[in-house]
Amino acid sequence: MGGELVTALRKEARRLGLSAVGVASPAPSEHLGFYTAWLGWGFHGEMHYLARPDAVRRRGGPAESWPDVQSVVVALHEYAQPDPPGVPEDPSRGVVARYARGEDYHDVLKARLLDLLEWLGREARTRGLADRVQGRVYVDTAPILERELARRAGLGWFGKNTMLIHPRRGSFFFVGILLVDLPLPPDPPFTADRCGSCTACLEACPTGALLGRDRTGAPMMDARLCISYLTIELKGPIPLHLRPQIGNRIFGCDICQEVCPWNRKFASDAEEPAYRASPGLDGPSLLSLAEELLGMDDEAFGERFSGSPVKRARRGGLLRNVVVALGNWGSRQAVPILARALEDLEPLVRGHAAWALGRILGRLGVPGDGGFEAAEALLNRRTVEENPWVREELERALLGG
Ligand code: B12
Ligand code: SF4
Ligand code: SF4
Incomplete structure (x- = not known):
């Protein structure tokens, strides 16, 4: 019964413009130990909000954010788009990362997930599964390890560029989380590593931020070196030796995704009109x-x-x-x-x-x-x-x- 509901849920998600949906159990995080080690190495730099003790505790599992959770619905929302002609090659023009050219994804994806929650409530009632369904929606708005949940929901693997990669869509998507108090059958987790012997992202990263996989298979990044961190999160001066490496990237960076064969093969232009570049952000x-x-x-x-x-x-x-x-x-x-x-x-x-x-x-x-x-x-x-x-x-x- 729940299985049929999940099939209908996927269909509704597609109708709402979401690219893929998976269901995960709300079990505690398996990656929290890695996360705290990552903080211990200081790789988060000045993103102090990541290290706040209450926020670290809440990353321990979805129930830390909402104790009533019974299932986690994870949705992907694609934002891929081509660079405008001449960009990034022309050094007199700035490159804004794809995710930031249109409207803010926090608002866009959150609205879609709230629609999905409303639909799920109606549908569960109609099918006699529950009188009402309550939920919580998070898009980068709560201390939740979103990518771990996406992997657990069967939506892809962690590439060496640390991105969650979907085997038929690449990685140019946002991850949105919907916690519900309705038991749903979980999808099998994605266990394969499809990077194989490829190292294209490690070689292409201009600042050496990507450090490869550790012994457990976790891909590591020193975020203090990442252009995305330097141009968005860092509020003070950019370290001298990194300034030349930034080139003409004025907000965020897509290089380690652009070179990834999975994006070259599968990423297609986003259907969502809200993510299309707004005037002034398309290679200004x-x-x-x-x-x-x-x-x-x-x-x-x-x-x-x-x-x-x-x-x-x-x-x-x-x-x-x-x-x-x-x-x-x-x-x-x-x-x-x-x-x-x-x-x-x-x-x-x-x-x-x-x-x-x-x-x-x-x-x-x-x-x-x-x-x-x-x-x-x-x-x-x-x-x-x-x-x-x-x-x-x-x-x-x-x-x-
Ligand atoms: C902090 C942050 C950043 C930081 C640090 C990025 C990083 N790689 O950690 C900075 C500012 C650099 C950044 C950059 C970007 N970000 Co960002 N970011 C986040 C945020 C808020 C938290 C991520 C975090 O906790 N990082 C710390 C690491 C340790 O945790 P993790 O990445 O979740 O997962 C690690 C573990 O699970 C572990 N792991 C993997 N496999 C295994 C296996 C085992 C056995 C173990 C133990 C561990 C393990 O390895 C992973 C990577 O190190 C998330 C939203 C969220 N709440 O999750 C968005 C998020 C990751 N960002 C996102 C995006 C889109 C970007 C950019 C593309 C934006 C841009 N164009 O500039 C870049 C991409 C750069 C890159 N290559 O990662 C998306 C990613 C979607 C996707 N397909 O993966 C997210 C999910 C936001 C969203 N809701 O859509 N980001
Ligand atoms: S986003 Fe850019 S700077 Fe950051 S890891 Fe990827 S290629 Fe390197
Ligand atoms: S570029 Fe290669 S190594 Fe990097 S994430 Fe893509 S497949 Fe994996």
């Missing part, structure tokens, strides 16, 4: 975006990016990333806008602008085309700059980066 010109951001205060930024994942970086963080990308472009055309960024109210922006001008100076030399203007902007700022970290960046930049 770095110069125009920097211009736009420099002309905004925090409030205007919040309005401009309302409903977009990009809002998470805040104005200063996004501008920091754009300024780093301008330095990596290294063109004299970037000098005037970087000279403006050197006067920004936020020290975070001024310090990275100094670095970017230093890179251009180092490349072109003082007498070079644009080199003189870069040196002049740095020297002018040095006479008035009071922030010790920005002063340090200025001194280094004047020595040519």
Whole structure:
């Protein structure tokens, strides 16, 4: 009986636009030990919310979040889309990771899961299985090991890039969790490792964030090195040696997914219109975006990016990333806008602008085309700059980066 309901549930999920659904038992986590070891190595960097004791405890299993849970419904929602022509090859344009080009997935997927919960309640009543079904919906909104549950629900394996990979869909999807107080027959867990001898993601990662599998088979990442962390989660300065590696990625990173043969073979453009790129996030010109951001205060930024994942970086963080990308472009055309960024109210922006001008100076030399203007902007700022970290960046930049 429950089996028929799950078949109907999958059909309804497809009708709602979800890509795949699986059911898992709410048993305690098998990966919590790995998770706490990962925290112990410090690989989470400044994502302190991951290490809060209450949040670690709740990762011990879905019942820690909601004691009434009897089954876990895991849904995948695809967001794949092609890069716009010319991107990422053109260094004068910024790359926003696919997941962040459209509307915020937290809202989109949560709404679909609430619809699914309502449907499940109606259906269980009609079939005489329960008078009502209660549930909880989480999309990255509670301390739950979402990917472990997805694997347990039979939806895929952990690739060496640490992504959950579905054998016929690749990995460009979000994971959403619906806990229900209705017993449903669980799907068999996905036990195979389909990466085989492939190491494409490990080789392609520009910062060496992917460390391969440990003895137990768990793929490991030092998140402090991941461009996604550096451009979204890190609120302070980006470590010097990692800035060049970021290239023109201004929000998130998809490289270890782009090179994965499972995405090359199976990822297809998302059906969900809400995930399509919104204007300005589809390979924007770095110069125009920097211009736009420099002309905004925090409030205007919040309005401009309302409903977009990009809002998470805040104005200063996004501008920091754009300024780093301008330095990596290294063109004299970037000098005037970087000279403006050197006067920004936020020290975070001024310090990275100094670095970017230093890179251009180092490349072109003082007498070079644009080199003189870069040196002049740095020297002018040095006479008035009071922030010790920005002063340090200025001194280094004047020595040519
Ligand atoms: C923190 C976080 C990040 C961090 C750290 C990422 C990481 N790999 O740990 C940063 C900021 C770097 C990040 C980046 C991205 N993220 Co993120 N992130 C999260 C978040 C909030 C928590 C993940 C976490 O706890 N990591 C810590 C590790 C230790 O736990 P884990 O990844 O869940 O699983 C580990 C164990 O299960 C273990 N394991 C696997 N097999 C086995 C076997 C055994 C025997 C054992 C013991 C252990 C074990 O290995 C896994 C990886 O190390 C989740 C949402 C959530 N609540 O789960 C989203 C989530 C993982 N992110 C997601 C996405 C989309 C991204 C990005 C693609 C965004 C982008 N384009 O920039 C990148 C991808 C980078 C990458 N290669 O991982 C999706 C992933 C969907 C998928 N297909 O896998 C999630 C699930 C969000 C969602 N709800 O859809 N993210
Ligand atoms: S998202 Fe980018 S930086 Fe992070 S592990 Fe993958 S390739 Fe490396
Ligand atoms: S690129 Fe290769 S090793 Fe990396 S996740 Fe994909 S199949 Fe696995």
